[in-house]
Amino acid sequence: MDIFIQQIINGLVLGSIYALVALGYTMVYGIMGLINFAHGEVVMIGAMVALTVIKLLANSGLPVFVIILLALAAAAVVCMAVGFSIERIAYRPLRNAPKLAPLITAIGVSIVLQNLAMLIWGRNYHAFPPILPTSAHDVFGATITTLQVAIVLIAALMMAGLIVLIHRTRLGRAMRATSENPSIAQLMGVNINQIISITFIIGSALAAVAGLMVSANYSIAHYYMGFMLGLKAFTAAVLGGIGNIAGAVLGGILLGLIESLGAGYIGDLTGGFLGSHYQDIFAFFVLICVLIFRPSGLVGEKVSERA
């Protein structure tokens, strides 16, 4: 039983990480209908910047809490700047271009960011300095660290915050208007360029938080880390229904649970034929099944036939 609870916790933590990254995808998609393929790389930049700051300050005698906050602030600023520039340079000029054109620039941006990071931070893996408490809590025989609790809470908080932002504020209303119909929104006095920039900036700030959390939890950062993470998070966002904030979190958690329980139990259930080497397949398989029956994700709105 403790093993089962542990697997649930594993899935929850992993899922929260996916959710954190997926939120960034879904924000941008919700407003612009664009897959920001470079989002994973922005997460990577966030992780690298945070790590650099923490390494610099690790021996400064400042309290751990302050160091983390400073690192987060630095990462957020850099990521926001990167996110803002990506939108200005690679997406805005293509807003009226064929749908696939921004996809290609996104891939280009992704390659550029990766190799820039490689030039700046080198090719080596970076270990996260052990400044965080590693104490583990006992939950019915299973364990969870303080950081992992924080990750789950932050994912939930972020989701709640974004939902409030989008549905309860003026900015949110402008965002929804832009998403609904940019030309009409503009006629109504919404500065859609500004709204889209803000969306990217918020998405990138989320990426910075995600980057810090991921690298702290796995104590590793690397210029190539964004790719897999981005891919999984993107899958999670689609699973939940891309464009939907709650859907991203739901999709993330679900993906985490599927991977964790799949790797934990399917091997024994199938006599070793489908072991943990098919871990990634479980996720895609569930995704395909979900999309066959609900073609726009679990909680996504029905996509118009002419999307």
Added chain:
Amino acid sequence: MSYSRIPSMTLAIAAAVAMIGCGQKEEPKPAPAPAPVAAPVPPPPPPKPEVTVQLGHVAPLTGPQAHLGKDNENGARMAIDELNAKGLEIGGAKIKFVLVAEDDQADPKQGTIVAQKLVDAKVSGVIGHLNSGTTIPASKIYFDAGIPQISGSATNPTYTKQGFATAFRVMANDVQQGKVLGGYATKQLAGKTVAIIDDRSAYGQGLADEFEKAVVASGGKVVTREFTTDKATDFAAILTKIKSKKPDVVFYGGMDAQGGPMTKQMKSLGLKAKFLTGDGGCTPEYIKLAGAASEGQYCSLPGVPLDQMPGGKAFGDAFNAKYGQIQLYAPYVYDAVMVMVDSMKRANSVESAKFLPEIGKSDYQGVTTKIQFDDKGDLKGGAISLYQVKDGKWEYRETIGGSVVAEVKEAVKEAATAVKDAAVATGDAAKDAMKDAAKEGAKVAADVSKDAAAAKAAVEKK
């Protein structure tokens, strides 16, 4: 290689002759190389003072394994710089070595493109590639061109099993290392029950399979076999499953970037088994990534620790001063360059066709181990050293294997099983015949190309 190549061998030789005909660099003949026909060449004029010899090096320099690729390249660079500083003389000419470093992105297709580029550039020899997946397809191109290749890190047995006379490695292959590790887990670590994880890469899976065989052979029980990928960071699910099986030892076939975080997660999940990994995890990075959880864990590296080898410590210090910490394979790549150059010295030629036969006869005291090759081009002996983390540093425990007689027996046995494994229909006889033909070919090539006397001597020696 079961289809018969022997009749078409002559064609290959013709090609090799053509390639080699314009392949040598040291030959101080009129500048432009002749067209790809082994035309008769005027008698060599008096040697020029300096001759440039190009050595190729290939490893992934971009992508997820770029840090290891750069490390390999640095190892090769270090060797080249030392050799140039020493100012070698081969065949009466002063030799200047130039490293042609290429990036194959760990992609088999890029591997062959780069290999072709090196062949076109007429390098005398190639060091690399890093990954087995790129080394294997590239080795065919080098073989066809008659260019010797020594890899310092490709551990897949297939690489040397293809019957290419040009393929060598200065690193124990997966079979050699997996066997030692399996025995170590059951005997020295007293592991009655063992859990195995691999990263589904050619390296990790190959090593883990051999490890599993060895554990079963020495009476251990494999309680579960789990898998991850070489890009994963989260191992909680498989580790939790392993925890439920209560193994004594957890073995990981894969690299440090996964092994480190894996060890850390083992600890936070309360999985108390001993952790054992192969050369991919045997790095300072592993300790950094695993943090305090690395204390007391084990790993293995082919060869003997640098500190115990003559010149090893000096190499380590010099490398660290110049390029920073050794990542992993730099010493092996360094040895690979040295072995190749040593063969040139013995052959008194920097011409591929002439020093190639000498590589097989190498008996070189490298910084990783004493390097001798078996008839396939694998490292003979294949001593494996084991290390344990103590106070945040890898500490040498013991070296297993390495006595030549035992190893030869072992090698024969391995060759037998390897042949069976591969279900290669061709008998040993055919293989030998092919190898002879290849050697013959290289020699004939040398012969035709220029130095008739030297080639004759080589044939006589044989």
Added chain:
Amino acid sequence: MTPSSTLETLRTDKRIVIAATVIIGIALAVLPFIIGSGLGNSWLRILNFALLYIMLALGLNIVVGFAGLLDLGYIAFYAVGAYLYALLASPHFGLHLPVWVIIPAGAALAGIFGALLGAPTLRLRGDYLAIVTLGFGEIVRIFLNNLNAPVNITNGPQGISGIDPIHLGGFTLAKPISLLGFTLPSLHAYYYLFLALALFIVFVTIRLENSRIGRAWVAIREDEIAAKSCGINTRNIKLLAFTMGASFGGVAGGLFAGFQGFVSPESFNLMESVMVLCMVVLGGMGNIPGVILGGILLTILPEIFRHGSGPVQLAIFGKILLDPEALRMLLFGLALIVVMLYRPAGLWPSTTRRREFRGDSTNDELKAGE
């Protein structure tokens, strides 16, 4: 005057067409000798890979360019073709079937896989389709990577080595071919074979484009509901697009396996799918010459940077300032961005698409459900 409209006018004059065909034919025939002796065999090998990628890009163009179905897992069909060749012509199972059996079989099997992918995804559109096809590509790769146990089918991550080179009649393309006192080096022979098949695929694609089926695809791309109401069986036509596209990938895969002599799952990862998609989009979706151009450009560009990034730095600054390999990929990424910014419809778009693009297209692109 833009290139494609020039072509349009040229197409009307028969004599010019014949002359152009002859000139292009001769140019393509002597190309390997010029490149082989001028630039070296490595460029010839790159050229061969470019031909393979042209086949892939043309196949994907049917799905993405003609039918408008975004496919991010296309490389799976390439993998299917390559592995079929590897299994049927290597010591792995001890089978050595001739190439004229394997390549069509590869095309057929890949086609079946295409239909398998198409069937459950008929209802999906846009980005949802993209992620499912991406998942499909990964599923194929993961199976190839893991099917070495309990029964060893694919030899897992170790890959399959010692694959037979392509044989044609009594000739093996792995060795120089001597014919009537004329020797054809191996790489050249492969070039002609790949060229022949690429031309065949180009021919098939052109015929398809102007057929009922081709028009049906375009109709689906432009407006699926309208297409349906015009009496097009959208289900079958979509499945046909997946199947046809996939079979081209299967052919290219088989050739790749024979050319390379070694296949392993790492050759068929997601990045490869993305690259082929980039070729299609960057070249000019739906336009055959554009797609061919995209295939050539994206294969050759990284190689030009590979050859150039070190020496050019040396020439300008006198030393290597930036790591050449990082710079190479950096430039490649930048090239993708810049090309798309200046030619959003691709380098050589089809005439219809260009018209579309010039016209009104403001509201469709930004719309999406929140």
